[in-house]
Amino acid sequence: MKRAALLVVGALAISLICLGISMAADPIKVGVVLPLTGEQAKFGEIEKNSFLMCLEEINKAGGIKGRPIELLIEDDTGKPDVGRSAVEKLISQDKVVVLSGGYSSSVTYAMCAVAQQRKIPFLVTTGSADKITEQGWDYVFRLNPPVSEYPQALESFMKEVAKTQSVAILHENTLFGQSGSKEFAALCETAGVKVLMKEGYEAGAVDFKPLLVKVKAAKPDMVYMISYIMDAALLMRQSKELEFNPKLFVGGGAGFTLPEFAKNAGDAADDVFSADLWSPKVPYPGAQEYFDNYGKKFGSPTEYHGAEAYASMQVLADVLKRAKDLTPAGVREAMLVTDMKTVFGPVKFIAYGKKKQQNQLPTYLVQWQKGTLETVWPKSVATKPYVYPILPWAEKKK
Amino acid sequence: MEVFLQTLVAGILKGGLYALIGIGMTLIMGVMGIINLAHGQMMMVAMYITYVFFHYIGLDPYATLLISMPSLFLLGVFIQMFLLNPLMKVESILPENQVLMTVGIGMVLTEIARFIFTSNYLSVKTSYSTAAIHIGGISFSVALMIAFIFACSLTVGLFVFLIKTDLGRSIRAVSQDGEAAEIMGINAEQIKIVTMGLGAALVAAAGSLLLPIYYLFPDIGGPFTRKAFVITILGGLGSTVGAIFGGVALGLAEAFGATYIGMDFEDMIGLILFLLVLIFIPGGFKRLTKV
Numbered sequence: 001m002k003r004a005a006l007l008v009v010g011a012l013a014i015s016l017i018c019l020g021i022s023m024a025a026d027p028i029k030v031g032v033v034l035p036l037t038g039e040q041a042k043f044g045e046i047e048k049n050s051f052l053m054c055l056e057e058i059n060k061a062g063g064i065k066g067r068p069i070e071l072l073i074e075d076d077t078g079k080p081d082v083g084r085s086a087v088e089k090l091i092s093q094d095k096v097v098v099l100s101g102g103y104s105s106s107v108t109y110a111m112c113a114v115a116q117q118r119k120i121p122f123l124v125t126t127g128s129a130d131k132i133t134e135q136g137w138d139y140v141f142r143l144n145p146p147v148s149e150y151p152q153a154l155e156s157f158m159k160e161v162a163k164t165q166s167v168a169i170l171h172e173n174t175l176f177g178q179s180g181s182k183e184f185a186a187l188c189e190t191a192g193v194k195v196l197m198k199e200g201y202e203a204g205a206v207d208f209k210p211l212l213v214k215v216k217a218a219k220p221d222m223v224y225m226i227s228y229i230m231d232a233a234l235l236m237r238q239s240k241e242l243e244f245n246p247k248l249f250v251g252g253g254a255g256f257t258l259p260e261f262a263k264n265a266g267d268a269a270d271d272v273f274s275a276d277l278w279s280p281k282v283p284y285p286g287a288q289e290y291f292d293n294y295g296k297k298f299g300s301p302t303e304y305h306g307a308e309a310y311a312s313m314q315v316l317a318d319v320l321k322r323a324k325d326l327t328p329a330g331v332r333e334a335m336l337v338t339d340m341k342t343v344f345g346p347v348k349f350i351a352y353g354k355k356k357q358q359n360q361l362p363t364y365l366v367q368w369q370k371g372t373l374e375t376v377w378p379k380s381v382a383t384k385p386y387v388y389p390i391l392p393w394a395e396k397k398k
Numbered sequence: 399m400e401v402f403l404q405t406l407v408a409g410i411l412k413g414g415l416y417a418l419i420g421i422g423m424t425l426i427m428g429v430m431g432i433i434n435l436a437h438g439q440m441m442m443v444a445m446y447i448t449y450v451f452f453h454y455i456g457l458d459p460y461a462t463l464l465i466s467m468p469s470l471f472l473l474g475v476f477i478q479m480f481l482l483n484p485l486m487k488v489e490s491i492l493p494e495n496q497v498l499m500t501v502g503i504g505m506v507l508t509e510i511a512r513f514i515f516t517s518n519y520l521s522v523k524t525s526y527s528t529a530a531i532h533i534g535g536i537s538f539s540v541a542l543m544i545a546f547i548f549a550c551s552l553t554v555g556l557f558v559f560l561i562k563t564d565l566g567r568s569i570r571a572v573s574q575d576g577e578a579a580e581i582m583g584i585n586a587e588q589i590k591i592v593t594m595g596l597g598a599a600l601v602a603a604a605g606s607l608l609l610p611i612y613y614l615f616p617d618i619g620g621p622f623t624r625k626a627f628v629i630t631i632l633g634g635l636g637s638t639v640g641a642i643f644g645g646v647a648l649g650l651a652e653a654f655g656a657t658y659i660g661m662d663f664e665d666m667i668g669l670i671l672f673l674l675v676l677i678f679i680p681g682g683f684k685r686l687t688k689v
Contacts, residue, residue: 037512037517038517038617039517039615039617041516041517041518042517042518042519173662199660199661199662200660200661200662201656201661201662201664202661202662202663202664202665204621205656205661205664206412206608206611206612207408207412207652207653207656208661209404209405209408209537209539209653210404210405210408210409210652210653210654210656210657210661211656211657211661213400213401213404213405213408213657214401214657217400217401229519230519230613230615233521233613234612234613237527237528237611238528240528241528241529241530241537241539242404242530242537243530243532243537260518260519263521264519264521264523264613266523266527266528267528268528
């Protein structure tokens with residue numbers, strides 16, 4: 001990771017020379033922790049690219065009061081203990097004034113605890129388990145909505161279009177999966193939708209068929225799945241194999257919105273819905289531009305995780321610009337009164353329910369149609385009309 | 399009833415593949431007296447070979463068996479000749495320092511794979527990856543059935559080899575009593591080299607057969623090493639017949655556990671079975687069959 005940091009410094013130095021900005025300006029150090037290796041590396045990569053893309057633009061435009069920002073990016077490898085020590089290192093050794101990143105919920109939770117203890121503000125990019133902002137931690141801010149709010153758009157779709165009567169919930173048994181499934185079950189019950197079953201599974205399983213057979217026998221209208229990419233792909237491939245035909249397959253974000261999901265699931269991904277937090281068509285300034293630029297620069301499409309990272313960098317720049325003094329306490333003060341527009345949506349840290357310093361955003365429903373991810377609900381931002389009801393597998397064969 | 403039958407079918411089909419993974423390990427265990435903790439990682443290497451040939455040349459994963467098995471045979475031979483055999487001659491505090499060596503080999507293989515292919519998830523999609531035959535409401539996955547048939551025929555082939563050929567007899571002799579075999583004029587060192595290659599080739603077959611229905615990334619080896627270890631213990635160390643029973647038993651236990659207890663406990667169920675066997679039939683299924 002030292003190397004990556006060195007590279008960033010190197011790139012910064014070169015761009016500074018090119019722009020002819022005085023080299024005397026000391027960079028402002030910001031720590032970012034993401035999973036760059038291990039099973040979640042794919043998400044970490046998109047987020048890292050987006051962070052750096054935004055950073056480049058900010059520094060090109062003169063940085064913060066003439067000083068460039070320097071990102072120190074550390075790898076948490078998807079493990080809470082590694083994340084913890086990465087944060088410790090960034091605080092004690094690198095003396096960063098503010099922290100960001102945080103992909104997996106379990107890792108983010110562990111890192112935020114350290115940040116709170118050491119009184120360094122932490123802007124959470126993705127980690128979405130509800131309890132992260134429910135601890136009363138006053139140094140933890142969260143940009144993305146908590147996992148319980150992911151299915152907002154889905155809820156109205158279920159009510160207005162699908163008229164869903166019963167659901168089966170499948171989730172990986174991690175903090176993210178358990179938190180999400182519990183909240184979704186509660187949401188269904190208040191909406192009068194019967195929850196037929198709620199089953200966990202261990203990530204990385206070879207054969208989901210025993211589980212799927214059980215779900216199939218319960219005959220739910222809809223299956224809601226909280227999974228990362230490869231489990232998501234296998235769940236869909238094996239549902240197809242079993243000719244399991246509920247009226248709706250819905251993913252709860254995470255794995256279901258990545259291009260890798262469609263690549264690995266093949267035609268079994270067609271017509272699968274997913275909760276989503278972002279689409280290039282959202283009416284926020286710079287969203288479409290970010291999407292296009294990312295595709296041009298990295299040759300592969302970005303999605304909501306990338307937008308979260310890009311927006312985190314925008315917020316950080318805005319906060320550092322407004323901070324009266326560049327100390328952790330000063331940055332926290334400035335972060336508290338954030339009120340700005342990012343590519344990911346308006347950002348404002350508010351307290352509601354049990355949550356504190358949490359940003360609130362609308363969510364969307366997307367659907368895979370012939371290998372592309374289309375936003376289908378709410379209608380105001382739809383890129384394509386939704387396909388519903390979906391055809392049974394047997395009739396889909398061309 | 400349908401749920402029960404489907405679970406049974408899923409368990410047996412998966413068990414066939416598990417058996418193939420376990421047989422290689424148990425064969426090595428029998429002859430060398432060590433557990434090969436790089437077994438799953440060797441399978442990972444075979445899967446990458448399969449992937450490369452499928453992706454760049456368009457070769458069917460089943461056809462790549464002809465490439466992955468010989469390549470892994472050579473890898474096994476190389477490992478045994480240059481990494482494990484020399485260790486046997488060295489006096490050390492730990493008599494099983496070869497086991498530690500296999501752990502190291504596993505790590506090196508994983509990191510080499512990460513260096514070449516990065517951590518990305520890869521999968522091969524063939525026309526039969528998600529195809530299934532439906533009989534009376536029960537679905538039989540085509541890819542898993544082909545894998546099952548291959549696994550059975552490879553196992554039968556292995557038995558014929560072990561029972562009928564001179565080399566096979568020598569392997570069994572070394573497995574039963576290495577010193578006695580040496581007195582009878584068998585070159586035990588050479589037999590060990592061949593056995594390691596054979597074990598690696600068998601797990602390579604399992605890898606190539608698994609790829610169409612699963613996916614691939616560098617860290618995939620660990621969980622399968624663990625599974626192979628459980629199967630070997632279930633079957634009784636060194637027993638090839640036992641490994642078949644062990645594989646199918648593990649497949650069934652996982653499938654029924656997933657259906658009737660909960661899929662969150664899939665790994666736990668396998669390990670509970672493992673503990674029960676250790677406590678009640680310490681010799682594994684070998685003791686029940688006496689083969």
